[in-house]
Amino acid sequence: MEESYLVSARKYRPSTFGSVVGQKALTATLRNSIATDRLAHAYLFCGSRGVGKTSCARIFAKTINCQHRTPDGDACNECDSCRDFNEGRSLNIIELDAASNNGVEDIRNLVDQVLIPPTTGRYRVFIIDEVHMLSTAAFNAFLKTLEEPPSYVIFILATTEKHKIIPTILSRCQIYDFNRITIQDMIDHLQWVAGQEGITAENAALNVIARKADGAMRDALSIFDQVAASSRGNITYQSTIENLNVLDYEYYTRLVDAFLSGNVQESLLIYKEIRDKGFDSQFFINGLAGHFRDLMVAKDPQTICLLEASDDVRNAMALQAQNCSPQFLYRAMDLCNRADLNYRVATNKQFLVELTLIQLCQLLSPSPADSGMGEGPLRKIAPQAATPNPAPQAVPKPQAAVPQAAPKPQPTAPAEEAPPPPSPIPQPAQQAAPTPSAVPPQHGIPQHAAAPRQPMGAIGHIRSISGMGNLSVHGTSTPKAAEQQAVAPKRQQPFSDDDFLKAWDEYARENPTEKIVANAMATCRPSRVGENHYSIRTLSLIQQQQMTDAKPAILQFIADRLNNDFITLDVDIIASDDEAPPSTWRPAKVLDRMKKDNPYMGTFINDFDLKPE
Ligand SMILES: [Zn+2]
Known part of the structure; x- marks a missing residue:
């Protein structure tokens, strides 16, 4: 690095197909076509910038002229031709950047050169980069040569914008689409370059560099140089995010x-x-x-x-x-x-x-x-989160200890705020069981009497979802319950607590992928609070939420195991008994107080013309 500093993007430019990053399938095809001598006279390389189009074109030109290709079909990098290529003095490769040379004159010059046969080697390769930039006149001037080039000429056209290539060109080329380079491929390559340079680099740091490069290897290498220069041979995550001004x-x-x-x-x-x-x-x-x-x-x-x-x-x-x-x-x-x-x-x-x-x-x-x-x-x-229904309606009232005689068909909550979408799993019929009309005569104990601490126990679904905050999800289960009352006949075999727990654990074992649910089922043991009625108290909101989502499936599973369709389950959260449901606040009052307390808030509220519903 001392004598002549070469930027990594040039120094580590791939020199064989094997060293091209992230284009394995494509380079294998190219190598194979060279090995079997099935060459087209025109290729079109498409793909975003920095994915290796020009590098592959150069390697291709070098490989087809190599005098001693390796058994793998790669250039030997040792013969005269390879050396000429590597030192940039081969006459068998002609590059034209159409982005800056896109006129008719430029193409005429190129066509003139096409007529000169190679002095050494077999092929002359013409690489036209950014070929979509050619003017229409230039395209037309080029078309005839592209159609019938001399046998020793191969064209490689490269473009980042394939859709801008006219069909007459497309139909005359063999087309190769280059992949975006994946982050992992970039990291692997950068790690290799770091090794060559005697630099240590944290993987997390290279991940940041690769993301910043956005799929372009060339950019990744220049960012790497920039970070390496400032971190004195030790590229850490911290030094990288500071250098690149990336948020940790x-x-x-x-x-x-x-x-x-x-x-x-x-x-x-x-x-x-x-x-x-x-x-x-x-x-x-x-x-x-x-x-x-x-x-x-x-x-x-x-x-x-x-x-x-x-x-x-x-x-x-x-x-x-x-x-x-x-x-x-x-x-x-x-x-x-x-x-x-x-x-x-x-x-x-x-x-x-x-x-x-x-x-x-x-x-x-x-x-x-x-x-x-x-x-x-x-x-x-908030200006955005406006819901048409006033919040207090959504809050389960503590006074709900008033006998929950029958599930009142409540208006379904507006979709915007309604959290868990109705589960596709059919709700087990036993959801309806605790309501008096569905409870068979032998169910002597009223459910709510059996569970005094949980007045809403009879409709555990509603109670549990209230844990999500004052979201308007009430009513989503009640119409269903009503429907299910019509379903018959129901199984009703007696069972012991042990039977229940066995089925409970079996479900958790059989669904190991639902980690949170399985965990909750292992740590929160259900306790019987009524004849067919169980309750669990989860340790976190996430557990509660996931258990609520999984409840229909769990109950169905247990119902099948125990032959009893009347089993119900409350999913509660451990702290939720102590919380006082926020039934006292009024949006207008809160809004006024917020305005008073915080002038910024006042500005915000006025600017957005916010009103309590
Ligand atoms: Zn060679």
């Missing part, structure tokens, strides 16, 4: 943890740290949106391929994604998107971002009181 991925991870635990204070403090580091707030919100998107695709093995990252980052994302329900991620992305859209018009941008963070913390918050910032129902006044 760690911030997003910590923020998601804060959202999941509803920790408003923590999220606001993290945001302050980010601002203090000089990052733009809109950039941050977009980065956060991207992080949620990545978590969403990482959650599902089918879509994890959409996550452009190294394998270890993928694994880390998949791990965090386990804690996030799809509903949480969708709504989080939606909130970020809205913040981005409102960003330009917001007078107080910092406040807009903070409000968004608060809303994100509330997505899983059990009650406004728990969100840490006092008055919770902020989502009601």
